[in-house]
Structure formats: structure tokens, C-alpha cells
Amino acid sequence: MISQNTNRRPQRPLPPQLQATLLYLGLILGAIVVLFPFFWMLTTALKQPGQAYSLDLLPAEPTLDNFGRILRDYGFARYFMNSIIVATSAAFLATLFAALAAYAFAKKDFLLKNQLFLFLLASLMIPGMMYMVPQFAIISRLGLMNTRTAMVLPHLANVFGLFLMKQFMETIPGSLIDSSRIDGASELQVFRSIIVPLSLPIIATLFLLTFQFHWGNFLWQLIVTNKESLYTVPVGLAMFRDAHEELVTLKMAGAAISIIPIGVLFFFTQRLFIEGMTRGAVKG
Amino acid sequence: MTKTVRDNLVAYAFLAPFLAVFLTFLFYPIFYSLYLSFHRVTDLYDVFGKMRFVGLDNFVQLIHDGQLWWSLLMTLYYAALVIPLGIAVSLALALLLNNRLPFRSLFRSAYFMPYVLDMFVVGVVWVLIYSPHFGVLNRLLLLFDIDVFLEKGFLGHPLSAMPAVAVANVLKSSGFGMVLYLAAMANISPSLYEAAAMDGADGWQRFRAITFPLLKPVTLFMVIIGVIAALNAFAEIYAMTEGGPNVEVRGRALGATWVTGYYLFRTFYVSLKLGYAAAISYVLLILTLIISVVNMRLFRTERA
Incomplete structure (x- = not known):
């Protein structure tokens, strides 16, 4: 294809400065388009309620009242705590379960090991929506409706996390484990004093990814609770939106309360996030 | 022992x-889902106690269910909007970033960041942007004398509702595809470009003849996960349109964004038809498995 075009006169390349300027213009335009919704959310959340639809890029009389009101008068302080509790405990347990299982897969021999691993991996092909009805029915029959346990429990077996951890732990030298065993360490001691410290980067990654997943696990949290005291931030926002369509500035403050923690978390740990989220895809 | x-x-x-x-x-x-799909809830106050076995009734009903077929059509439409647009935006961002520039990683983070946020909440923000009369997008378009969407807003107009949802989704999630494309671009040997430059190929020709073909595995992967994501689409619809606005098709009112994932949610959560919802879940499962098998075949021939 290239050779067909050799008769065309090669174009003179643009001067490097102009090229760089054009690239930066493109990059900035891209950033404006991608980030505009979040900018607009924040700026609206800082406007006076009467100014909700003003086109001012920055609020004429900025106020934090919207945040105060939605946190205090509309229960978002409690929803925020609920989200923290649910996401933290789920992230802790899911990471722990995945680490324990990954250790077995990476460093131990046992009956049906490879078959079991393939069987677990096969479940990754099943679409998430498929689980809504049966998981709801199981939780309901276990009498767990309207509990935090219900929000967390079904998602504690993270197969993708297990896969990430197994790959990582396979790089830990077996000699470290053997010598620790010779020193008389028990199975759990080996796990605690060797495997966990050496796997901290992947543990941190999986903790962050599961925390992020549970922070935004809106659909499931919505269907297993109808008790206001258990609402998480997105569920609270859904209910608030239905009840108070007109309170736009408050709604945007509520959305900001849901988005900012993950945004900040991402800002400080972006490398872990980006690598963790794309690793499964890249190897495929 | x-x-x-x-x-x-x-x-x-x-x-x-x-x-x-x-x-x-x-x-x-x-398996439990399969069991449920053979049953029908008869008493909303005792969902599990009074379930009646109905055999294949739910599946027979599915075949005659206009809402389901329409939802599959809308899912296809949604996928046909999100996938090409998502690939184009991801690729454009990756091409912009595929240069050694100061602040490169800052821009990369800025583009990726929305991907980690909750689709439902992001959707709530877009409702404000798309809203009728006073919404910022409508006011912007008024500067160019475009007032088609002024009355109903972008999400309330049957023609613009689905594209509007798709744009919101694409802008939120293309950071993911961008990172995949960037990783693949880093693996393309610079000597290929040097050879092409010696042959006198300009930027567009180099892209067409070298970059794009070598990125094909990523593009294929984006298509597959795009179809699966469309089959699971729920949060964006729940946040922005709730399946509407209605359009009249052969005398029936049907939702312009009535995708299958949302229909499943409504059947289950609003109508409480557990058995029927389980049957719809099976349709989703089977479609997803077909796509996965096709995907594996494609990748295998790709490597052979």
C-alpha cells in the first residue's frame, strides 16, 4: 500500500514547534471534553440553588451550603459512612480470600488443581446481569435482605483478583518458603510472614480495585436494601433524585460526594489502578 | 495421615x-436460575413459598414477547453506537498521547480517571447537561440556532436519546481502550515507520498501513467487550432515560432506549416476575457465550 504511493511527493513535515502546539491543543481539547461533566457537576454543586441553571463557568456567589444540607438534612453523611463500611470490608475480605486461594494455586500441589483453576476462570465468561435474579433469591432465602452482609457477601470470590494474585505469587522463590518451614513455621505463619509481605503491591492493587468496585456496585446495593439507614451513596442519590427532582444543586453535591473519594484515590494510586484494570486485557 | x-x-x-x-x-x-425460570411467582408476599412450576411456559412466552425482541434490537443499536464511537475516541486519545511530551502522564490520568467512576452517578450528571430549556448543551447549541432538542432535552427526544446515552458512556469509558491502544502502540517497531517515511508515506498513510493493522487485536477485543457490555447495560439507562422516551411502532409504545439489561431489571425489580426474569437472564447468558465462542475462534485464526 505504501509503495503504491511513492510517486506522490513527500509532504514537508510541520516545524516541530507548530507540531507540539497542535498536539497540546488536541490534548487540552480532549481533556476539556472528557472532564467537562465533572467540572459542571462541581461548579453546579457550588452554586446558589436559584442559580442552578446559570451558565457561569464559576459560580457568581459560591457556597458550600449544598454540601452541608445534603450531608445533614438528607442523610448523605450516613450514606457516606455506609459506603465506606461496605467498600472497606468487602475489599478487605475479597482480597484476603483471593490471597489465601492464590497462595494455594501458586505454591501448593493438590488434587484437581488445574481442573479447578480452569473451572474458576470459566466463570469469567458469565455476564454480570445473569446473577441478579438468583443471587437476590439466595440472599433472600438466607434471610439476609436489608443487611450489609447481603451487599458484600456474593462478591467475595473475585476470580480475576485470584488470577492476578496467583500470577504474582508464582514469582516468589520457593526456597524462601522451604527455609521458613525448616525453621518450624506453620502454614499460616508462612502465609503471614512471607507471602503477604512479598505480595504487598498486588494486594494493594486488588484492595483498591475491589474498593472501587464496591463503591460503585449500585445495582446490587439497590436491590438488597429498602432500609434508608443502610443506603450507600449511589443508592441514596437514586432515591434523592426520585424524591427531589428539582433540587439540582443538592443533587450535584450528592453526586460529587459519591465521585470525589474515588477520584482522589485514583489520583494518588493511578499506576496501580491502570495496571490492575488493564492487565487481564493485555495478556489476552 | x-x-x-x-x-x-x-x-x-x-x-x-x-x-x-x-x-x-x-x-x-x-442452576438455581434455571430452576427459577421453570417457575412463576403467584404470591408477591410469599415469593418463594408459593412458586408454581410452569415448565417451559416462560421460554415459550419469551418467543412471543415483543418487548424482549425490541430490547434486543435496541441493545444492538446501542452497541452499534457505543463500539465504533468508543474505538474512535480511544484511538484518537491514544494517538495524541503516543508522543514524548511533557505532561504526557498527566493527560493520560485525566483521560483514564472517569473510567473508575460509577456509571450511575456520572449518568445523573449528564441528565443535567442534557436537560431541556436550561441545560448547558441546549444553551450552547442555541448559539448556533439549533433548537430541535430545546423542548424535550436530548434524553427526551426519541431520535437523540440513545446517541446521548452512548456519548455519555463513551466519554466515561474510553480511557480504558486508550490505555490498551497505547500499550499496543509501544510494541510497534519504530523501524517500520522509518521505512515508510523513506518511501514517502505521510502521517495518514503510515496510520492506515502500519498503525491500524497492527492494532487489530486490540480493536477486536474492544468489539467483543463492547458487545458484552451492551448486553449488560443498565446503570446508564437507569440514570438517564429509564428506557424511554416512548416511540410508536405498529401501534405499540416502545422505549427508545429499552435495552435488554434494563428490561431484565424492570421485569425482576418492578414487576417482580422472578421466573420470567430468570428466563431473560438465560437469553443473555446464551448470547454472551455465543459471542465468547466466536471471539475465541477469531483470535485463534488471528494467530494461526
Whole structure:
């Protein structure tokens, strides 16, 4: 294809400065388009309620009242705590379960090991929506409706996390484990004093990814609770939106309360996030 | 106890918490769902106590269910909008970033950041942007004398509703595809571009003849996960349109954004038809498995 075009006169390349300027213009335009919704959310959340639809890029009389009101008068302080509790405990347990299982897969021999691993991996092909009805029915029959346990429990077996951890732990030298065993360490001691410290980067990654997943696990949290005291931030926002369509500035403050923690978390740990989220895809 | 028995016990002890959750909530549900799909709820106050066995009734009903077929059509439409647009935006961002520039990583983070946020909440923000009369997008378009969407807003107009949802989704999630494309671009040998430059190929020709063909595996992957994501689409619809606005098709009112994932949610959560919803879940499962198999075939021929 290239050779067909050799008769065309090669174009003179643009001067490097102009090229760089054009690239930066493109990059900035891209950033404006991608980030505009979040900018607009924040700026609206800082406007006076009467100014909700003003086109001012920055609020004429900025106020934090919207945040105060939605946190205090509309229960978002409690929803925020609920989200923290649910996401933290789920992230802790899911990471722990995945680490324990990954250790077995990476460093131990046992009956049906490879078959079991393939069987677990096969479940990754099943679409998430498929689980809504049966998981709801199981939780309901276990009498767990309207509990935090219900929000967390079904998602504690993270197969993708297990896969990430197994790959990582396979790089830990077996000699470290053997010598620790010779020193008389028990199975759990080996796990605690060797495997966990050496796997901290992947543990941190999986903790962050599961925390992020549970922070935004809106659909499931919505269907297993109808008790206001258990609402998480997105569920609270859904209910608030239905009840108070007109309170736009408050709604945007509520959305900001849901988005900012993950945004900040991402800002400080972006490398872990980006690598963790794309690793499964890249190897495929 | 022999050594191997003990080793097996220890290994399974480490696996136990994970396996217990997996079997209860990820494996058993596949069969439980099938069981539910053969039943019908008869008493909303005693959902499980008074379920009636109806055999294949739910599946027979599915075949004649206009809402389901329409939802599959809308899912296809949604996928046809999101996938090409998502690929184009991801690729454009990756091409912009595929240069050694100061602040490169800052821009990369800025583009990726929306991907980690909750689709439902992002959707709520877009409702404000798309809103009728006073919405910022409508006011912007008024500067160019475009007032088609002024009355109903972008989400209330049957023609613009689905594209509007698709744009919101694409702008939120293209950071993911961008990172995949960037990783693949980093693996393209610079000597290919040098050879092309010597042949006198300009930027567009180099892109067409070298970059794009070598990125084909990523593009294919984006298509596959795009179809699966469309089959699972729910949060963006729930946040922005709730399946509407209605359009009249052969005398029936049907939702312009009535995708299958949302229809499943409504059947289950609003109508409380557990058995019928389980049957719809099976349609989603089967479609997803077909796509996965096609995907594996494609990748295999790709490598052969």
C-alpha cells in the first residue's frame, strides 16, 4: 500500500514547534471534553440553588451550603459512612480470600488443581446481569435482605483478583518458603510472614480495585436494601433524585460526594489502578 | 495421615473461604436460575413459598414477547453506537498521547480517571447537561440556532436519546481502550515507520498501513467487550432515560432506549416476575457465550 504511493511527493513535515502546539491543543481539547461533566457537576454543586441553571463557568456567589444540607438534612453523611463500611470490608475480605486461594494455586500441589483453576476462570465468561435474579433469591432465602452482609457477601470470590494474585505469587522463590518451614513455621505463619509481605503491591492493587468496585456496585446495593439507614451513596442519590427532582444543586453535591473519594484515590494510586484494570486485557 | 493427604487438606483449607463463596454465589446460581425460570411467582408476599412450576411456559412466552425482541434490537443499536464511537475516541486519545511530551502522564490520568467512576452517578450528571430549556448543551447549541432538542432535552427526544446515552458512556469509558491502544502502540517497531517515511508515506498513510493493522487485536477485543457490555447495560439507562422516551411502532409504545439489561431489571425489580426474569437472564447468558465462542475462534485464526 505504501509503495503504491511513492510517486506522490513527500509532504514537508510541520516545524516541530507548530507540531507540539497542535498536539497540546488536541490534548487540552480532549481533556476539556472528557472532564467537562465533572467540572459542571462541581461548579453546579457550588452554586446558589436559584442559580442552578446559570451558565457561569464559576459560580457568581459560591457556597458550600449544598454540601452541608445534603450531608445533614438528607442523610448523605450516613450514606457516606455506609459506603465506606461496605467498600472497606468487602475489599478487605475479597482480597484476603483471593490471597489465601492464590497462595494455594501458586505454591501448593493438590488434587484437581488445574481442573479447578480452569473451572474458576470459566466463570469469567458469565455476564454480570445473569446473577441478579438468583443471587437476590439466595440472599433472600438466607434471610439476609436489608443487611450489609447481603451487599458484600456474593462478591467475595473475585476470580480475576485470584488470577492476578496467583500470577504474582508464582514469582516468589520457593526456597524462601522451604527455609521458613525448616525453621518450624506453620502454614499460616508462612502465609503471614512471607507471602503477604512479598505480595504487598498486588494486594494493594486488588484492595483498591475491589474498593472501587464496591463503591460503585449500585445495582446490587439497590436491590438488597429498602432500609434508608443502610443506603450507600449511589443508592441514596437514586432515591434523592426520585424524591427531589428539582433540587439540582443538592443533587450535584450528592453526586460529587459519591465521585470525589474515588477520584482522589485514583489520583494518588493511578499506576496501580491502570495496571490492575488493564492487565487481564493485555495478556489476552 | 500420609503426607499427600495432609498436603491436600492444607491446600483446600486455604481455598475454602474463596470456594465457599464461589460455589454459593457464582456456581450454584447458574442452576438455581434455571430452576427459577421453570417457575412463576403467584404470591408477591410469599415469593418463594408459593412458586408454581410452569415448565417451559416462560421460554415459550419469551418467543412471543415483543418487548424482549425490541430490547434486543435496541441493545444492538446501542452497541452499534457505543463500539465504533468508543474505538474512535480511544484511538484518537491514544494517538495524541503516543508522543514524548511533557505532561504526557498527566493527560493520560485525566483521560483514564472517569473510567473508575460509577456509571450511575456520572449518568445523573449528564441528565443535567442534557436537560431541556436550561441545560448547558441546549444553551450552547442555541448559539448556533439549533433548537430541535430545546423542548424535550436530548434524553427526551426519541431520535437523540440513545446517541446521548452512548456519548455519555463513551466519554466515561474510553480511557480504558486508550490505555490498551497505547500499550499496543509501544510494541510497534519504530523501524517500520522509518521505512515508510523513506518511501514517502505521510502521517495518514503510515496510520492506515502500519498503525491500524497492527492494532487489530486490540480493536477486536474492544468489539467483543463492547458487545458484552451492551448486553449488560443498565446503570446508564437507569440514570438517564429509564428506557424511554416512548416511540410508536405498529401501534405499540416502545422505549427508545429499552435495552435488554434494563428490561431484565424492570421485569425482576418492578414487576417482580422472578421466573420470567430468570428466563431473560438465560437469553443473555446464551448470547454472551455465543459471542465468547466466536471471539475465541477469531483470535485463534488471528494467530494461526
